[in-house]
Amino acid sequence: MNSENASSSRPEYVDFTVDDFPGGLNACVEAILMVADQPQQAEDLARVLAVDEDAVEGALETLRESYEAEHRGFELRHTARGWQFANRLEFEPVVSAFVTDGQTARLSQAALEALAIVAYKQPVTRAQIAAIRGVNSDGVVRSLTVRGLVREEGTDPDSRAALLVTSGLFLEKMGLESLDQLPSLAPFMPSPESALREAQSEE
The missing domain is CATH 1.10.10.10 (Winged helix-like DNA-binding domain superfamily/Winged helix DNA-binding domain)
Incomplete structure (x- = not known):
């Protein structure tokens, strides 16, 4: 070129x-x-x-x-x-120490939102997480990755963006044996009737 x-x-x-x-x-x-x-x-x-x-x-x-x-x-x-x-690979002990220390810190609300999106939508790209949350989520995704709760697995065939999934550590922290044991979101979703009423009230 x-x-x-x-x-x-x-x-x-x-x-x-x-x-x-x-x-x-x-x-x-x-x-x-x-x-x-x-x-x-x-x-x-x-x-x-x-x-x-x-x-x-x-x-x-x-x-x-x-x-x-x-x-x-x-x-x-x-x-x-x-x-x-x-x-750099030679700094792995430093990064590991930081990750281990970070396990004792509570996740922020933003990190919890991003983690929930990955858990229920995986595999998902960073751009898709940002679209759902409505804000740039690179920082919180990086935090989740550093903590070992989220990892990259493959790439999106269209955008070539890295696909994110939850890790084995996530299951361990949640007390789950598999993702099939994640609680259903149905109880937290509005019924079709209530959703329709809400939409009509906003018109």
């Missing part, structure tokens, strides 16, 4: 160039990967940023090397699915 093709294929809602921002291309790539809920291919990053794919590949390699040289606690990892940030 050359720069001319990149510009012509840029989404209509993108009205900037990477040179508009401090740090240029490297910083733009870093910002996207920081909020992405799934690995990103260099080709996709190049399209959004309207730059050459080779330039994006170079930026990714530069970022990865800089993180390694600075001995960061995370790394920029490349897999078949794309590029994403991940904890």
Whole structure:
């Protein structure tokens, strides 16, 4: 993809160039990967940023090397699915200590909502959780993942987003042997008649 093709294929809602921002291309790539809920291919990053794919590949390699040289606690990892940030394996004892300590802390209301959505809708993507809750849920999902209550399992065939499911630890904490033992939501759902009355009262 050359720069001319990149510009012509840029989404209509993108009205900037990477040179508009401090740090240029490297910083733009870093910002996207920081909020992405799934690995990103260099080709996709190049399209959004309207730059050459080779330039994006170079930026990714530069970022990865800089993180390694600075001995960061995370790394920029490349897999078949794309590029994403991940904890460095040598820091596993630190992360494990944090997760273990976190088990004693109570979940926030937002985390409980997200956990309930995963439990009853699984497998589900982060975007689907956000759509149901009506707010960005990346933070609470990350918290649930760190606590070991939620894990990734496969990808959505359409969006390639990671699919989230509950873990064995979730069942253990809930005192369940399987998801089939989750209580039914029926008692908490309005009857068709009451739902109709409520809808009519709002008209």
